[in-house]
Ligand SMILES: Nc1ncnc2c1ncn2[C@@H]1O[C@H](COP(=O)(O)OP(=O)(O)O)[C@@H](O)[C@H]1O
């Protein structure tokens with residue numbers, strides 16, 4: 092007879108096991124982020140990869156997000172004759188929510204995936220083992236630089252995305268909806284508070300950490316050749332995306348709920 | 350053996366899930382000796398090396414290098430012990446984002462033994478020892494053939510002048526001539542350096558060329574060990590079957606590894 096509780100128990104054990112392994116991995120990775128030696132070249136490479144080469148993707152995403160936001164809020168607010176609020180809605184939504192979340196999701200697809208694939212390939216071709224035999228700690232050499240770069244660079248990317256997103260809203264409002272340019276910019280500026288921007292930065296730092304952590308964790312623990320690397324890549328993107336949306340809610344509640 | 354062995358394994362056990370890979374493995378490697386472990390695919394030869402290097406933790410047993418126990422050893426001591434050991438990996442395991450010379454010099458740079466410039470010169474010197482010209486120094490590993498990659502892997506393994514070198518299936522995947530070249534290089538290099546060598550392979554030509562002593566691994570333990578010249582006419586049925594590559598005999602080939 093099959094015990095109906097057995098699958099539940101097995102799944103719970105698997106989840107607990109994964110959570111435990113992930114916690115240990117995170118703790119070890121963080122300890123390597125603060126203990127020398129630091130691999131400057133690797134940090135620099137990760138910074139360029141995350142910060143510089145993600146600019147086009149993140150910029151385009153933010154541009155269209157800002158544009159569609161202006162269009163949608165205009166049609167919505169026109170019903171209440173509250174068209175003047177478009178600038179406010181755009182700048183608030185972009186800085187607080189859309190820029191960090193969209194940039195995080197884009198980074199998960201671009202950088203998280205490539206990290207998982209690169210580290211995963213190094214795992215299955217024994218390059219990670221080779222590091223150990225060459226007096227190099229693979230966590231310090233591969234994982235710590237990527238985490239540092241992720242936490243440092245996503246806030247910068249999001250700052251750029253804030254500007255571009257607001258600019259997208261401006262384009263649509265001024266050239267399509269006929270707003271007065273200087274009035275639009277004035278109300279954007281008046282409405283923006285430092286706290287909105289800073290909450291976006293805090294989210295970005297957390298998301299940058301989550302994306303690089305998931306990429307490194309799944310790559311580091313991949314096994315079984317090309318298929319294993321493929322699975323690791325998928326898992327890195329999916330888990331990072333879910334964690335971003337989940338932490339976005341938690342952080343929003345912590346910052347703004349009273 | 351009266352003197353202390355360089356590497357000593359006693360009763361080492363290692364399981365993955367409920368699959369027993371090593372089951373009471375005993376092995377001694379004397380200083381300056383070249384020991385070759387033979388055995389079929391998936392019998393745990395690579396796992397044995399990884400246990401000695403600390404990449405895997407054995408479930409039971411003792412592992413000693415130079416009389417120092419490695420079980421439960423701290424990070425710093427582990428690092429010191431691993432500096433005595435160089436390893437040539439089965440697939441070469443070269444870092445594909447680095448130039449060939451950076452691969453060879455990796456250990457030197459990681460141990461901060463010298464400047465980048467000196468490391469580069471040393472790397473080119475070591476590459477010459479394995480028959481690689483300085484013109485390949487600035488290539489990437491992906492631009493080299495399998496045999497050339499093996500040579501780079503060998504140069505990297507010997508770059509820090511380790512006392513012990515591990516060779517994991519050094520000739521697998523090479524044509525017979527290139528395999529013989531690599532075997533010769535292994536013999537030359539270990540002899541020139543006076544290093545202790547522990548190799549694993551299932552290539553009998555390689556065994557005859559590089560081994561002083563041979564140990565046969567089957568079902569997680571050493572079923573026979575002896576000098577290489579005793580290999581041909583030893584009475585052990587496992588060794589006899591393996592050496593002559595017969596399908597009939599006491600060794601059952603697991604269809605699933
Ligand atoms: N990290 C691991 N996790 C689970 N099983 C492993 C792991 N490493 C090796 N094994 C298993 O141990 C057995 C021996 O592997 P290995 O030592 O690589 O064989 P070989 O003798 O061909 O070098 C294989 O059946 C393999 O499936």
Ligand SMILES: [Mg+2]
Nearest residue numbers: 394395439518
């Ligand atoms: Mg192997």
